Amino acid sequence: MEVTAIWLLLLLPCSFPNFLISSCMGNQIDYLNRLVASRRSSNPPRPESWAQLDDQGNSHSSPVFVGSQKGLMQADKIDKLPGQPEGVDFDQYAGYVTVDPVADRALFYFFVESPVNSPNKPLVLWLNGGPGCSSLGYGAMQELGPFRVNSDGKTLYRNEYAWNNAGVGFSYSKNSSDYTQVGDKRTAEDSYVFLLNWLERFPQYKTRDLFITGESYAGHYVPQLASYILSRNKNTNQTVVNLKGIAIGNAWIDDNICTKGLFDYLWTHALNSDETNEGVNKYCDFASQDLVTNKAVAKNATDQCDQYQSRALTEMGDIDLYGIYSPLCNSSAIKPGSDGNVLNFDPCSDVHVKSYLNLAKVQAALHAKATKWSACSGVGWTDSPTSTLPEIRDLAKVIRVWIYSGDTDGRVPVTSSRYAIKTLQLPVETAWQPWYSDSEVGGYVVGYKGVVFTTVRGAGHTVPSYQPARALTMIASFLQGKLPPGPPPS
Numbered sequence: 405m406e407v408t409a410i411w412l413l414l415l416l417p418c419s420f421p422n423f424l425i426s427s428c429m430g431n432q433i434d435y436l437n438r439l440v441a442s443r444r445s446s447n448p449p450r451p452e453s454w455a456q457l458d459d460q461g462n463s464h465s466s467p468v469f470v471g472s473q474k475g476l477m478q479a480d481k482i483d484k485l486p487g488q489p490e491g492v493d494f495d496q497y498a499g500y501v502t503v504d505p506v507a508d509r510a511l512f513y514f515f516v517e518s519p520v521n522s523p524n525k526p527l528v529l530w531l532n533g534g535p536g537c538s539s540l541g542y543g544a545m546q547e548l549g550p551f552r553v554n555s556d557g558k559t560l561y562r563n564e565y566a567w568n569n570a571g572v573g574f575s576y577s578k579n580s581s582d583y584t585q586v587g588d589k590r591t592a593e594d595s596y597v598f599l600l601n602w603l604e605r606f607p608q609y610k611t612r613d614l615f616i617t618g619e620s621y622a623g624h625y626v627p628q629l630a631s632y633i634l635s636r637n638k639n640t641n642q643t644v645v646n647l648k649g650i651a652i653g654n655a656w657i658d659d660n661i662c663t664k665g666l667f668d669y670l671w672t673h674a675l676n677s678d679e680t681n682e683g684v685n686k687y688c689d690f691a692s693q694d695l696v697t698n699k700a701v702a703k704n705a706t707d708q709c710d711q712y713q714s715r716a717l718t719e720m721g722d723i724d725l726y727g728i729y730s731p732l733c734n735s736s737a738i739k740p741g742s743d744g745n746v747l748n749f750d751p752c753s754d755v756h757v758k759s760y761l762n763l764a765k766v767q768a769a770l771h772a773k774a775t776k777w778s779a780c781s782g783v784g785w786t787d788s789p790t791s792t793l794p795e796i797r798d799l800a801k802v803i804r805v806w807i808y809s810g811d812t813d814g815r816v817p818v819t820s821s822r823y824a825i826k827t828l829q830l831p832v833e834t835a836w837q838p839w840y841s842d843s844e845v846g847g848y849v850v851g852y853k854g855v856v857f858t859t860v861r862g863a864g865h866t867v868p869s870y871q872p873a874r875a876l877t878m879i880a881s882f883l884q885g886k887l888p889p890g891p892p893p894s
């Protein structure tokens with residue numbers, strides 16, 4: 405069986421645990437340059453909405469594959485994960501959902517019920533970024549799932565701030581693989597087929613409110629999947645997916661704007677020199693569609709732009725760009741056995757997760773095929789529009805849209821999100837204000853017409869792994885459809 409795995413942290417190339425810190429850094433810079441360069445050559449801008457374009461050749465009305473799911477829910481139920489702590493009071497499921505029986509293509513999912521009152525909770529789908537790294541390894545095991553992995557790589561500890569607690573009903577994440585002919589369009593189509601089949605397997609959730617959430621490159625998948633679902637819903641005699649909203653964190657939503665935001669962030673956070681920043685702004689024309697049209701300053705502005713961008717990334721030195729104030733992992737200093745605590749950020753958590761997910765008994769407990777599991781893998785991404793702002797603008801008129809940002813992320817920083825939202829020119833309905841979590845400012849929130857923007861203070865790219873309590877407060881507010889809480893009574 406070919407297993408596609410689509411939900412990975414594209415924007416986390418540094419997370420390969422087997423890289424040394426320095427080679428990881430080099431890799432990251434290469435990666436970023438490659439991304440920027442590939443945008444110029446192979447991804448011409450698409451002015452129309454992605455969903456509209458797609459619709460021209462396809463009315464979205466022909467039925468999609470839905471296979472028999474009889475008995476599969478019971479078969480997917482996880483008895484117990486190896487090394488899980490005592491007192492687990494919720495049900496867990498994992499398994500494969502076939503999305504294309506002809507190509508024999510399936511998606512892997514992990515699903516966790518709410519411990520409390522689960523029949524009345526909404527359904528939440530979480531998608532990590534991609535392409536390249538696993539949502540099981542990141543989203544589920546390091547961010548919002550119910551467990552994290554101890555430094556022995558064999559046992560688990562509880563994440564008290566898991567998103568299936570406190571107001572959140574369910575979440576499941578999907579694994580990803582080294583599937584080579586995958587792209588944004590295929591991702592949305594496969595995800596839709598996955599959802600329809602999954603709802604057949606778990607029919608009690610068919611009418612449940614659904615929220616789709618994700619981070620990083622999921623700034624593409626989430627709005628695209630949401631648009632695709634709404635388009636399909638209009639014209640189907642199959643299950644109508646009860647989509648109510650989306651939330652995207654540190655989301656890559658527009659190449660030009662997000663790239664400009666990145667370099668501005670590096671300078672305003674004292675990671676770059678004035679000269680480098682001036683060079684970037686002089687030679688890189690972020691307003692143009694190819695990032696670097698000559699600003700009549702030089703015939704070779706493109707080269708100069710590349711050089712200044714490389715310089716900007718080298719100049720910041722060996723830091724975790726995904727959480728600029730956080731320590732780096734020193735994998736030779738890991739002491740096995742200590743019990744982890746979700747409130748202590750663990751820069752080596754991906755090392756522990758890799759050990760754990762490679763235990764044969766863990767793979768068996770998850771109903772996964774025996775495999776050498778790795779967090780990331782190269783994928784050939786075949787289509788990727790330069791912007792998902794057209795989808796976001798349309799979605800904001802019909803469903804709840806939240807854009808959140810961990811404010812210590814340098815990779816898809818808060819500046820990128822703010823610049824992107826600004827282009828939508830939405831009127832402010834609720835003025836910028838702090839919100840609170842555990843009696844401290846958890847971040848800031850501003851309500852635009854149709855879009856809520858919120859920061860999570862002190863959080864990096866993978867928000868819940870840096871600030872689990874604040875992340876949970878924020879997402880619970882999103883699901884309840886109200887702004888995050890104000891100050892505690894004095």
Ligand SMILES: *[C@@H]1O[C@H](CO)[C@@H](O)[C@H](O)[C@H]1NC(C)=O
Binds near residue numbers: 465466467641
């Ligand atoms: C659903 O619609 C398709 C055509 O779009 C048709 O072939 C199929 O028979 C319909 N199914 C039902 C149950 O109406």
Ligand SMILES: *[C@@H]1O[C@H](CO)[C@@H](O)[C@H](O)[C@H]1NC(C)=O
Binds near residue numbers: 407408512540770
């Ligand atoms: C994740 O995807 C990879 C690649 O297809 C696969 O080999 C692996 O078994 C999956 N992991 C799990 C835990 O299912």
Ligand SMILES: *[C@@H]1O[C@H](CO)[C@@H](O)[C@H](O)[C@H]1NC(C)=O
Binds near residue numbers: 701702704
């Ligand atoms: C072109 O780029 C080179 C370095 O790559 C630089 O030395 C030269 O001054 C640039 N030319 C112009 C006109 O900016």
Ligand SMILES: *[C@@H]1O[C@H](CO)[C@@H](O)[C@H](O)[C@H]1NC(C)=O
Binds near residue numbers: 734735736737
């Ligand atoms: C990593 O830890 C080892 C063992 O404690 C130590 O010798 C080494 O200097 C550390 N490396 C860095 C880069 O901190």
